[in-house]
Amino acid sequence: MELTYPRKVDLACTPTPLQYMARASHQWGCGHRLWVKRDDLTGSVLSGNKVRKLEYIAAYALDNGYDTLMTCGGLQSNHCRATALVGAQLGLDVHLLLRGDAPTDHDGNYLLDQLAGATVDCYPVRQYVEDLEALFEQWRGHYAGNNRKALVIPTGGSDGLGVWGYIEACEELAADFASAGIEQAHLVTASGSGGTQAGLTLGAELLNLPATVWGVNVCDDEQYFVNKVGADVADWQLRNPGMPRFTVTPRVLDGYVGAGYGKASPAVFELIAQLSRLEGVVLDPVYTGKAFAGMVAEIASGRFDGCRDIVFVHTGGIFGLFPQREGFRHTV
Numbered sequence: 001m002e003l004t005y006p007r008k009v010d011l012a013c014t015p016t017p018l019q020y021m022a023r024a025s026h027q028w029g030c031g032h033r034l035w036v037k038r039d040d041l042t043g044s045v046l047s048g049n050k051v052r053k054l055e056y057i058a059a060y061a062l063d064n065g066y067d068t069l070m071t072c073g074g075l076q077s078n079h080c081r082a083t084a085l086v087g088a089q090l091g092l093d094v095h096l097l098l099r100g101d102a103p104t105d106h107d108g109n110y111l112l113d114q115l116a117g118a119t120v121d122c123y124p125v126r127q128y129v130e131d132l133e134a135l136f137e138q139w140r141g142h143y144a145g146n147n148r149k150a151l152v153i154p155t156g157g158s159d160g161l162g163v164w165g166y167i168e169a170c171e172e173l174a175a176d177f178a179s180a181g182i183e184q185a186h187l188v189t190a191s192g193s194g195g196t197q198a199g200l201t202l203g204a205e206l207l208n209l210p211a212t213v214w215g216v217n218v219c220d221d222e223q224y225f226v227n228k229v230g231a232d233v234a235d236w237q238l239r240n241p242g243m244p245r246f247t248v249t250p251r252v253l254d255g256y257v258g259a260g261y262g263k264a265s266p267a268v269f270e271l272i273a274q275l276s277r278l279e280g281v282v283l284d285p286v287y288t289g290k291a292f293a294g295m296v297a298e299i300a301s302g303r304f305d306g307c308r309d310i311v312f313v314h315t316g317g318i319f320g321l322f323p324q325r326e327g328f329r330h331t332v
């Protein structure tokens, strides 16, 4: 169907390629064809899935007179890094509220936050968890008191505005499927704040993409993501009352969080190294490595039997690899 998209700022290098992974298919496919949608190639430092969401969020900020972007996340948040760089590209100030004590070394995304000139405040985990909304309110008031206007972007840019980025990605996937001869596919993505999964799930429904969308949760659990994806879709419907009404079915592959958010097992590090060698595709230990591990395990258990094609959406995260270099001490 014809969708009326809100305005966006062109920030992402799209369309990203859909690549067939012959050797990975041989290694883990159990007869399926494995593909990768290279959303890690949406840019260089400004790369990964967050850029697609930020195209819409940044346009909203510019169109509504905001001069500052505020957002939050972990110390190595890809979303915060992407927001910092978007702000620098567009001449907007960026203020990041990060979860955890300020690190002594500047590494990975945290280094890029600083290079991009963002104001960075780190809060102890407990304070962050308990007081995040109050902190945002306090800072928003601070900016308003100085005649400034700060837009609060939710964790991961995941809400009814950010999801447009992955609705639009489904248009690309429809073209990818046509040129690759894919008639039906399972689509697997990492889920952290739910917006990517929500956008893909919505987009597949709206555009009749012949795909079943699965999120591999890298934190929390299945119920959390069923609710979160549902909430993002409901928010999208509220903001876009002219769009068709339907209920989506969020599908979650739970069981791959391991020891917790940001903590990958030796098997995940080994898998990252293997895929790097096999295909020249590099995953990260926080999101895509766990999601890929989940996909491989579910293939082996027969979850996707009966469907030839499986598309892994590579959502980026490369800079999160470097602070976790220790994890590779036995593999490289």
Ligand SMILES: Cc1ncc(COP(=O)(O)O)c(C=O)c1O
Residues within 6 Å of the ligand: 048, 049, 077, 078, 079, 156, 158, 190, 191, 192, 193, 194, 195, 196, 197, 284, 287, 288, 315, 316, 317, 318
């Ligand atoms: C590299 C990477 N992949 C996947 C995700 C998950 O996307 P979402 O937050 O939209 O669920 C994130 C962020 O959370 C990310 O940084």
